[in-house]
Amino acid sequence: MSLNWRSFKSLFMMNLVRLFALLGALPFFLITFYVFQKGFSSLNVEFFTKVPKPPGEMGGGIANALWGTCQMVSIASLMAVPWGIVAGIYLSEFGRSKTAFFLRMAVDLLTSVPSIVVGIFVYSLLVVTLGHFSGWAGAVALAVIMLPFIARSSEEMFRLVPSTVREAGLALGLPRWKVMYFIVFPTAFKGVLTSVMLAVARVTGETAPLLFTALGNQYFNESLREPTASLPVQVYNFASSGFEDLQRQAWAGALVLVLFVLTVNLATRLLLTSRTA
Amino acid sequence: MSIRVENLNAWFGDHQVLNNISLQAVDKEVLALIGPSGCGKSTFLRCLNRLHEETPGATCDGSILLGNENINDRRIDSVSVRRKVGMVFQKPVPFPGLTIFENTVAGLRLSGVRDKTILKTEAEQALQKAALWDEVKDKLDAPGTSLSGGQQQRLCIARALAIHPPILLLDEPTSALDPISTAGIEDLIKQLKKTVTLIIVTHNMQQAQRVADTTAFFYLGKLIEIGKTEQIFKSPQKTETQKYIAGRFG
Numbered sequence: 001m002s003l004n005w006r007s008f009k010s011l012f013m014m015n016l017v018r019l020f021a022l023l024g025a026l027p028f029f030l031i032t033f034y035v036f037q038k039g040f041s042s043l044n045v046e047f048f049t050k051v052p053k054p055p056g057e058m059g060g061g062i063a064n065a066l067w068g069t070c071q072m073v074s075i076a077s078l079m080a081v082p083w084g085i086v087a088g089i090y091l092s093e094f095g096r097s098k099t100a101f102f103l104r105m106a107v108d109l110l111t112s113v114p115s116i117v118v119g120i121f122v123y124s125l126l127v128v129t130l131g132h133f134s135g136w137a138g139a140v141a142l143a144v145i146m147l148p149f150i151a152r153s154s155e156e157m158f159r160l161v162p163s164t165v166r167e168a169g170l171a172l173g174l175p176r177w178k179v180m181y182f183i184v185f186p187t188a189f190k191g192v193l194t195s196v197m198l199a200v201a202r203v204t205g206e207t208a209p210l211l212f213t214a215l216g217n218q219y220f221n222e223s224l225r226e227p228t229a230s231l232p233v234q235v236y237n238f239a240s241s242g243f244e245d246l247q248r249q250a251w252a253g254a255l256v257l258v259l260f261v262l263t264v265n266l267a268t269r270l271l272l273t274s275r276t277a
Numbered sequence: 278m279s280i281r282v283e284n285l286n287a288w289f290g291d292h293q294v295l296n297n298i299s300l301q302a303v304d305k306e307v308l309a310l311i312g313p314s315g316c317g318k319s320t321f322l323r324c325l326n327r328l329h330e331e332t333p334g335a336t337c338d339g340s341i342l343l344g345n346e347n348i349n350d351r352r353i354d355s356v357s358v359r360r361k362v363g364m365v366f367q368k369p370v371p372f373p374g375l376t377i378f379e380n381t382v383a384g385l386r387l388s389g390v391r392d393k394t395i396l397k398t399e400a401e402q403a404l405q406k407a408a409l410w411d412e413v414k415d416k417l418d419a420p421g422t423s424l425s426g427g428q429q430q431r432l433c434i435a436r437a438l439a440i441h442p443p444i445l446l447l448d449e450p451t452s453a454l455d456p457i458s459t460a461g462i463e464d465l466i467k468q469l470k471k472t473v474t475l476i477i478v479t480h481n482m483q484q485a486q487r488v489a490d491t492t493a494f495f496y497l498g499k500l501i502e503i504g505k506t507e508q509i510f511k512s513p514q515k516t517e518t519q520k521y522i523a524g525r526f527g
Contacts, residue, residue, distance in 0.1 A: 164366060164368060165370055167370075170359065171366075171437070172363075172440065173358075173359035173388065173440060174384065174387050182387050186374050187374055
């Protein structure tokens with residue numbers, strides 16, 4: 001009897017744990033399902049190639065937003081990736097000093113600064129001083145968000161390279177920077193690439209920091225000195241517009257964002273599990 | 278080239294781990310360092326190629342004479358010291374992601390040797406000396422990590438030899454290997470002493486007896502006794518040495 005009771009308890013608890021695990025993943029499935037259901041039917045060639053029509057008219061697309069997001073995320077990456085990786089190298093290789101301790105804390109704090117605050121910061125730094133909203137300001141805001149993320153995750157990747165590898169390099173009579181550049185960095189490369197990809201996926205969906213900086217644009221920007229459209233901001237504007245056709249397109253835009261983030265995440269998983277390097 | 282150590286002291290922070298060590302490693306001979314774990318023999322080895330100072334908080338003083346030059350002088354670049362005093366570690370550490378060939382010539386290539394033919398001949402010579410050439414000559418482009426443990430350790434020896442150091446330090450080079458690979462490395466050590474001076478740290482007293490010309494016994498950061506290997510094992514002068522060799526502590 002007691003054995004049955006115990007195996008019953010075990011089974012019950014086991015399934016309880018399973019249920020909570022499933023509940024944890026449930027929002028993900030619901031979001032994906034809902035966004036697909038609402039947005040998939042609006043995906044067509046026009047949606048990807050045209051700029052938005054004036055509210056009230058049917059049709060139009062998000063080409064300007066895709067292009068704007070592409071520009072701003074690329075420029076943000078060009079700024080934040082090298083800077084973040086170098087910061088990660090500093091933290092992992094010289095991370096025991098007091099300076100490094102405070103830097104690491106500052107980087108951690110920067111990670112948890114709400115992105116709207118980053119937006120306001122860049123607004124007062126660039127938009128107010130230059131007198132207009134611009135794609136550059138948007139890119140800077142995205143870079144500020146990427147930077148701490150890349151710094152900390154690449155630090156972790158460099159720390160995964162065993163110290164014995166560094167010592168073996170030093171013992172060959174190589175200066176520390178060569179050991180770092182030619183031996184440690186290539187070893188950690190896949191991991192660093194993964195964290196860069198995840199950072200890119202993350203800032204692609206950022207809305208708040210772009211509201212005060214890039215603002216948004218109904219058309220293609222002529223240069224990054226002008227206000228620039230972005231996918232998340234356009235989804236926000238469409239969704240709050242009150243026109244049914246634009247709301248429909250907001251769902252489609254949301255679907256594009258979700259698909260992008262999903263693809264990048266799956267790609268990083270594949271990259272990390274592949275053993276060909 | 279011989280190496281002469283005089284009054285070497287080493288610390289980790291405030292904790293002194295080596296006390297006034299003086300000894301000499303004779304040119305083209307094998308010197309074995311034995312002693313219980315934590316006695317300072319690995320730290321001693323790491324002082325000889327200035328690797329000790331890379332650990333944060335670690336310091337040492339005293340002189341280490343390589344020929345007539347005191348390589349423990351802070352005015353001498355540690356990088357140039359390490360090109361003369363090579364080192365092989367306890368666990369084989371081929372550089373991940375590099376091929377067998379690239380591993381072998383890593384030291385040369387990264388210090389500026391570009392010429393393909395030079396690199397090829399140097400790689401072959403180093404792998405020959407490390408008794409690995411015959412096993413890998415047809416797969417030089419395979420990753421270094423694909424080799425067996427014993428082969429990886431010989432690859433690390435080849436990598437160290439490729440930059441032609443007159444001194445080679447071996448820190449328990451066989452403790453991660455099986456008996457057959459160990460025998461292979463020991464044969465190799467006997468070959469290598471024709472051209473280089475070797476200092477080997479070992480926990481295995483039979484190994485010291487098999488390969489070493491001179492043996493030094495370390496205990497609690499002090500050099501207790503040094504002498505011809507036969508004399509140390511057959512007629513040790515100090516009681517600590519006698520006890521350790523008899524297996525009564527350590």
